Amino acid sequence: MTTERPAPPLTGGEREMLRTFLDFHRATLAMKCDGLSDEDLRRAASPPSTLSLLALVRHMAEVERTWFRRVINAEDVPMVWSAVANDFQAAYDTSSATRSEAFEAWQAEVEQSRKIEEAAESLDVTGHQPRWGEDVSLRLVMLHMIHEYARHNGHADFLREAIDGVTGA
Template identity: 75%
Template sequence: MSTERPDPFVVAGERETLRSLLDFHRATLAMKCEGLGDEDLRKQAVPPSTLSLLGLVRHMAEVERAWFRRVISAEDVPLVWSEEGDRQAAYDASAATRSEAFDAWRAEVEHARRVERQAGSLDVTGVWARTGQDVSLRVVMLHMIHEYARHNGHADLLREAIDGSTGV
């Protein structure tokens, strides 16, 4: 399946700009994984790091869930891969499959999009449990763009190490 990556808007309102940049980065992560089987997607970066493309997809499913469901929607749901709240558990993709990871990630992305669309304003807030601070949907969307951009840089290096592919 080929991922279609939307170009981010360069002239738009704040919400449309944030939405388009976030979707651009979501699609970039998916594109970095295209054409690879489970074994390649589980290949780890460099010892002692356990970082892999599949681990990044799993991690981003957790991040989507944590910020949109748990913070903005105040849903009392566990993390996807750790009921104990271990945020690092998602990175362990040693037994993971593409379908398991991507199904969870896509489900969380779709849920996040619904949360964002249903929010009346970017000023809607939720409570960040780790600090007890209120955080706005605006800040969550900016954080998500930052999180994807940072991890897409990791994905660039991981993909190049697997098969020499660069760019995208």
């Protein structure tokens, strides 16, 4: 499977740019996982660290759910991988995780995120981030998500290179 990645526009409105850059980074994470087995995807970066490509996909499912569904949409939904609120570490336990379960959960959360963003009247829509004790705008959430993906895609670059030597984009 080869992941298609959208080309961000060189000009355009703020929302279109944010949306496309976020989708670009989502696709980049998927590309880093293309062609790898479950075992490869579970391979830890540098033990005792549990960071792996599969852990990153699972983590980003949590991040998508938290920022779009729990913060912006004020949904009372549990974490994806843990029954404990704000337990982002559970996503990193990939000992019995599979590509199909991780990608299914992540893609479902991405679709929910897209629906929430598209339904919002403007980027000025706000939600409450309880961990910060502050209200935040959809604009901030989208920028934060771009940052989060970009940071973790840097990790994914190193993880993928350690698995099979593939580098780039």
